[in-house]
Amino acid sequence: MRTRLLKEGVKELSYEIREIVKKAMTLEKLGLDIFWENIGDPIEKNTQIPQWMKQIIGELVQENKSYGYSPSKGILSTREFLAKRTNELGGAQISAEDILFFNGLGDAISTFYFLLDQTARVIGPSPAYSTHSSAEAAHAHARPITYRLDPENSWYPDLEDMYNRIKYNPSVAGILIINPDNPTGMVYPHEILQAIVKIAKEFKLFILSDEIYNKITYNGARAYALAEFIDDVPGIAMKGISKEFPWPGSRCGWMEFYNRDKDPEFGGLCSALDNAKMIEVCSTTLPQMAIPRIMEDERYDAHREDLNNKIGRRSKIIAEILGEVPELTFNETFGAFYNTIIFKAGVLNDVQSLEIEDDNIRELVEEWTEGVRPDYRFVYYLLGATGICVVPISSFCSDLQGFRVTLLEEKEDVLREKFSLLRDAIRAYIKSST
């Protein structure tokens, strides 16, 4: 090529959540049974969509309109419905004009960073959900700027770290929060959210709030939406139905713009997002038609509560099994459906291993683990020895060593069996070097 083709920062676009799948599939071909703990797709993990929801969608499929394009910003009546729900929270007030639909939040996230000026940085959490951190890094042609989530303090944002990184990085224009969080499963208290708003006010920043798990809380927790605490700070809430209905295959998510009239630069960015959608035509129509009908149905809240109670029970079971391993830093989760479990400093090294009987699998694992970070080494040995497929936490823009699991296994006996196997593998792995 006459010129360089790849942008600086695009190297950050690796996605271990999916990379690990390739390795697991290779081992599956060699006859290993895989227990998929890598991906947050409830449907893949056998969550059943209730018949009444399928019926609503079935009826919509019979409507000719559901096959057409929809208005660029999204169907007006659906945006009006969603604006009303947000306004009922009693905080930031919006109209249908402040809502913009996308083909899933993944699309919203990449469009957002595509339009944001290269020099304007968004500081995000570490460990980071890779779709955000990779897109931010690629837009800035640089490594992500992150603030620490503290495993010693319930995975809450380390506010001092956030403050200092913003203070000494004048290019930071916005703060990303993911609440409830992927990958830690934590739900942030109101005081922490208010403190973040205070920092945004001091440095004139916008707030980006990924709320895809807003309705997925359990064991007494409730997640505050950005609209409730944002005050007069410019901000964008990112919402969707992938996890909530759950309907990840619908590819349907949306942005809500708050206080877009309070700052001309921010208002310009919101308008550019609107315009970008116009150029693209529109987002998926059928799920937009389904949103009010499903969310307004009297069975909807009970459906979500039932799913949340199940996730809450799994959270307790996982805590019971892994919570007492002394070499781990373990936090019980209250939202979303992940947990990030950390090995304490110095626990992992580069000689530990697990016994793998099958020669072909062992050889492959030995090859994969050459020169990799300690948590990758653990994850690959765990996969080869037990078939349990988790994601190494250092792949989430983090210096910590650990792994992410999901809380999606529907069968309680299978959950207990697999997490006990995981605990025993952790013990055996740690012991193998002593």
Ligand SMILES: Cc1ncc(COP(=O)(O)O)c(C=O)c1O
């Ligand atoms: C925090 C977070 N935001 C966004 C997404 C992407 O959602 P969507 O399916 O709407 O693209 C995910 C998916 O796992 C997620 O965990």
